[in-house]
Amino acid sequence: MKKLIVVNTQRVLDICMGVGISDRVVATNDYANQYATNIDSQYMYKAFASLPSVGDRKTPDLESIAKSDADAIYAGSEKYYLTNVDSGATSYAGKTILRLASWENGGYANGALMIGFFTDADEGAEKFVRWMDSVESKVGSELSKISDKSSTSFLNVSSATYFGAQADGVATTLTKIGATNIGNTIITDTSKVGGSVPTYAEDINKHNDLDLIIYTPYMYLNYSDEQVKEKYNTFYSSLSTGKISALDAVKNQDIVMINYELPFCLVYAIAAKILFPDIDVDVDGMIKEYIDDYTDVESYTYIPNHFYYIPGSA
Incomplete structure (x- = not known):
């Protein structure tokens, strides 16, 4: 089981829930953590409320990341996330850096498929993405009229x-x-x-x-x-x-x-x-x-x- 640190927005928490890997997340960042701990948003993100934060999503605390037993860091674009690690780096402190989409250009489904592949949750990712595709297909078919x-x-x-x-x-x-x-x-x-x-x-x-x-x-x-x-x-x-x-x-x-x-x-x-x-x-x-x-x-x-x-x- 591959464990994740989320250095991204709360949309990655949504993706992890959709794929069925909420239990793989072992730490978040301050931005995502505020949704997990805020009383107004806890209905959606309560599963992540007890997780530690590694600090700011743009420049997180690298020492906290290094000490974590996570296998990977879900970071996203080097323009917005984990900017204090070289943009070309594929790992940090033995943890694979995953720069996957979550909101950029609406690339939510791509992020779900890739994180499913990395965490061996392909079946859950495929089910989630097929559902999203079915929604878009139904709506698109109606709009085509x-x-x-x-x-x-x-x-x-x-x-x-x-x-x-x-x-x-x-x-x-x-x-x-x-x-x-x-x-x-x-x-x-x-x-x-x-x-x-x-x-x-x-x-x-x-x-x-x-x-x-x-x-x-x-x-x-x-x-x-x-x-x-x-x-x-x-x-x-x-x-x-x-x-x-x-x-x-x-x-x-x-x-x-x-x-x-x-x-x-x-x-x-x-x-x-x-x-x-x-x-x-x-x-x-x-x-x-x-x-x-x-x-x-x-x-x-x-x-x-x-x-x-x-x-x-x-």
Whole structure:
């Protein structure tokens, strides 16, 4: 059994759960650890709550890594993770360095397949990835029936001051739907992951005809409906007093929330159903299947508002 140190985001914890190797993780970093220990996110990450942290994900404590009995370090791109080890190194302190995708360009499934291969959990990885493929295939088949998807447009924001584009995992996923991602028309460098709303406000405001703003924050499984609405209202309040408050989408509150924590295939399915409501896609059934079969969540009663929120719908 190969043991792992996660020097990456909490998406790697999601991948480990999906592949069925939560018990292989022996240490995380401060960024991932905060989700495992925070009372709001413990429903999803409780299995990792007691693990030690090796510090910052970009420059972790190398002495702590060296002392660990792990076999490998799941680090990700040398631009963001484990930057205090030579980018060309394949190991550190006898531990294999795995620079696998987790969110970059939506490469979640590739990361799952590779970590499954390395940990001899190929069967679990294949099952997880086949499920993701089935979700995307079903949604894609429905979307193919729509002839002019590009005439529908959206802006993806992770906060009132930042929008996603190009190589950002969520923005990449949303672009696959076929609707026009305004962020990509503003940030044209495909290596970038987004930009500042205030900085690009003039460019964003040129797209007053955009149909929807898709807000993708973390939404927690212990939240009441009122807490979900409060999260939405707090965001809306900031957006409506900011640099793009004059947009019709803001004034008309054409804004939805989708849980950032979800695998990209489910973000794809939910957003597709919101943008094109006539497609025959059971997003609630897909989300339930994910929670039941590919997470460590226990004793949870499904509430749609924990995964997507459309004002006025609940």
